[in-house]
Amino acid sequence: MTSPLCTDVLIVGGGIAGLWLNARLRRQGFSTLLVENASLGGGQSLKSQGIIHGGAKYALHGALSGASEAIADMPRRWREALAGTGELDLSGVRVLSDAHYLWSPGTLAGNLSSFLASKAVRSRVDQVKGADLPPALQHPKFKGKVYRLNELVLDVPSLIERLSLLAGDSLLAAQQIEVLRSTTSEPAEPAELSGQAEQSAQADPREPTELTKPAELLGLRLDGREVRAQRIVLSAGAGNAQLLADLGIRQPSMQRRPLHMVLVKGPGLKPLYAHCLGGGPKPRVTITSHPAADGQWVWYLGGDLAEAAGVARDEHAQIRAAQQELTQLLPWIDLSTAQWATLRVDRAEPAQSSLGRPDNAFLAEQGSLLVGWPTKLALAPDFADRVLAALARDGIQPGPPSTRPDLPRPPLGQPIWMSLLP
Numbered sequence: 001m002t003s004p005l006c007t008d009v010l011i012v013g014g015g016i017a018g019l020w021l022n023a024r025l026r027r028q029g030f031s032t033l034l035v036e037n038a039s040l041g042g043g044q045s046l047k048s049q050g051i052i053h054g055g056a057k058y059a060l061h062g063a064l065s066g067a068s069e070a071i072a073d074m075p076r077r078w079r080e081a082l083a084g085t086g087e088l089d090l091s092g093v094r095v096l097s098d099a100h101y102l103w104s105p106g107t108l109a110g111n112l113s114s115f116l117a118s119k120a121v122r123s124r125v126d127q128v129k130g131a132d133l134p135p136a137l138q139h140p141k142f143k144g145k146v147y148r149l150n151e152l153v154l155d156v157p158s159l160i161e162r163l164s165l166l167a168g169d170s171l172l173a174a175q176q177i178e179v180l181r182s183t184t185s186e187p188a189e190p191a192e193l194s195g196q197a198e199q200s201a202q203a204d205p206r207e208p209t210e211l212t213k214p215a216e217l218l219g220l221r222l223d224g225r226e227v228r229a230q231r232i233v234l235s236a237g238a239g240n241a242q243l244l245a246d247l248g249i250r251q252p253s254m255q256r257r258p259l260h261m262v263l264v265k266g267p268g269l270k271p272l273y274a275h276c277l278g279g280g281p282k283p284r285v286t287i288t289s290h291p292a293a294d295g296q297w298v299w300y301l302g303g304d305l306a307e308a309a310g311v312a313r314d315e316h317a318q319i320r321a322a323q324q325e326l327t328q329l330l331p332w333i334d335l336s337t338a339q340w341a342t343l344r345v346d347r348a349e350p351a352q353s354s355l356g357r358p359d360n361a362f363l364a365e366q367g368s369l370l371v372g373w374p375t376k377l378a379l380a381p382d383f384a385d386r387v388l389a390a391l392a393r394d395g396i397q398p399g400p401p402s403t404r405p406d407l408p409r410p411p412l413g414q415p416i417w418m419s420l421l422p
Contacts, residue, residue: 002224002225004219004225004226004227004228005033005225005226005227005228005404006031006227006228006229006399006402007031007032007033007227007228007229008025008030008031008032008229008230008231008396008398008399009025009030009031009032009033009229009230009231009232009233009391009396010032010033010034010035010219010220010227010229010231010232010233011032011033011034011035011232011233011235012034012035012177012220012232012233012234012235012236012239012243013034013035013036013043013234013235013236013237013239013240014034014035014036014039014040014041014171014410015040015041015043015044015045015235015236015237016041016045016156016159016160016163016374016377016380017235017237017361017372017373017374017380017383017384018034018036018233018235018236019034019040019041019160019163019164019166019167020088020163020380020381020383020384021233021235021380021383021384021387022034022163022166022167022170023088023163023166023167024087024088024384024388025387025388026166026167026168026170027087027088028388028398029398030398031170031398031399031401031402032170033170033172033227033229034167034170034171034172035172035173035174035177035220035222035227036171036172036173036174036410037173037174037175037176037177037239037410038410038413039410039411039412039413039414040160040163040164040171040410040411040412040413041156041157041160041412041413042413042414043236043237043238043239043348044237044238044345044347044348045156045160045377045413046156046157046160046413046414046415046416047261047343047345047416048156048376048377049153049286049288049300049302050096050153050154050155050156050159050288050290050377051100051151051152051153051273051286051288051377051378052074052075052078052151052152052153052154052377052378053071053074053075053151053376053378054071054072054074054075054149054150054151055071055072071376071378071379074378074379074381074382075150075151075152075378077381078090078152078154078378078381079152082095087381088163088166089166090159090162090163092158092162093154093155093158093159093162094154094155094158095152095153095154095155096153096154096155096271096273096288096289096290096291097152097153097271097273097289098152099148099149099150099151099152099273100149100151100152100153100273100274100275101128101134101146101147101148101149101273101274101275102125102146102147102149102274102275102277103137103144103145103146103147103274103275103276103277104144104145104146104147104276104277105143105144105276105277105329106143106144125147125148125149125150126147126148127145127146127147127148128146128147128148129146132148133146134146134270134271134272134273134274135270135271135272136269136270136271136272136289136330136333137272137274137330139332141331141332142332146274153273153288155290155291156377156415157412157413157414157415160412160413161412164412169404169406169407171407171409171410172222172407172408172409172410173407173408173409173410173411174222174223174225174408175223176221176222176223176224177220177221177222177243177246178220178221178222178246179217179220179221179246179247180217180218180219180220180221180226180227180228181216181217181218182216182217182218216367216368217232217367217368217369219232220232229368230368230396230399231368231369231370231390231391231396232368232369232370233370233371233372233387234369234370234371234372235371235372235373235374235383237348237373238254238256238346238348240254240348240371240373241254241348243371244371247369249366251364252350252351252362252364252371253350253351254348254349254350254351254373255348255349255350255351255352256346256347256348256349257346257347257349257357258311258344258345258346258347259302259306259307259310259311259344259345259346259347260306260310260311260313260318260342260343260344260345261300261301261302261306261342261343261344261345262300262301262305262306262310262318262319262322262340262341262342262343263298263299263300263301263340263341263342263343263416263417263420263421264298264299264301264322264326264335264338264339264340264341265292265296265297265298265299265338265339265417265421266296266334266335266337266338266339267296267334267337268333268334268335268337268338269289269296269297269298269299269333269338270289270297271289271297272287272288272289272299273287273288273289274286274287275303276303276329278303278304280304282303282304282307283303283304284303284304284305284325285301285302285303285304285305285322285325285329286301286302286303287299287300287301288300288302290415290417292417292418292421293418298417298421300417301322301325305321305322305325306345309321311344315341315342318342319340319341319342322340323335323340339421341417341420341421343416343420348373349362349373349375350362350364350372350373350375357375358373358375359375360375360379360382361373361374361375361379361380361382361383361385361386362374362375362383363383363386363387363390365390370387370390372386372387
């Protein structure tokens, strides 16, 4: 029988949000343990495009939305961390591009006027031409306008590797996660849960929200080993749904916002990191480029292509749609020998009306339990801020240091294109 472990904070979920929070807590002297039942970053993190958004994407109509306000400071915080001078030391993480670009095809160049005049993007964009264009757009046939956004694109696998190093001995691989309850805990009545759920659904998602059922947790049992903690944080993305169900908690509820991404690899591809402007409030297509092991580039396509209409298409139809888009937008790119694949992704987020996209990181609290979603990679620092604020408010301080036995570590997740486009 293994002896129980004690820690200040127990984190469930080894994506970017959990790993970032873990590193922040450890830097402040907290004892932490992060448990992952699969691979680090293997859920949503490695399926993201690695863009550290600064809000421009959410202001294409020229209006400063809640999303653009919430995320505006993220590029600065990430850049400081990458330089080793921020809240974390992320020096050594590979930056794929120091800027992301907004690209307007020739027929839509005029649609940028209200966007560029808005307060949302002033001092955050510069037009680029000629040799300063992204390599894939440096062609005589290119027509349109390109603007440099104060955003960056990271190599997510190297980010996960760096955060795993900052975790030290705090990582634990465990397949079976069970609730360790206090014997005095009593469940709430179903009617009470229903009423609280309705009240919670009407609350401002940007504010900490109380969960609907008292959960007097002592900790968790991980593959039979008891782990006790002052606070437990659920940051497992889609895995939060099952954990909340195991706790008997109905609120906060989770939504899955589906996407149907496209990957293409070929010798004719050059690096491109850009939102291509369409006629609506979302980018027509968002392209990021990622290095494959054989030296070629993989383009990862999102944006409107991957949303509602793309979700409804099967794999072959979605690939045809992507081929048509790239042929129309970039006719000089040789795709004759390219390899294609699609990936269905469910973005796990706090439930919103009509599957809307949340503006901020989200955190809900009940006693020793905190549960949340960062909602996007760039907002991992915001999620950590909310957890740290909750700990400070409740007077949670680092406990005395203690020795810890060697624990099985979860493996690092692998880039999705390694299996989809060998």
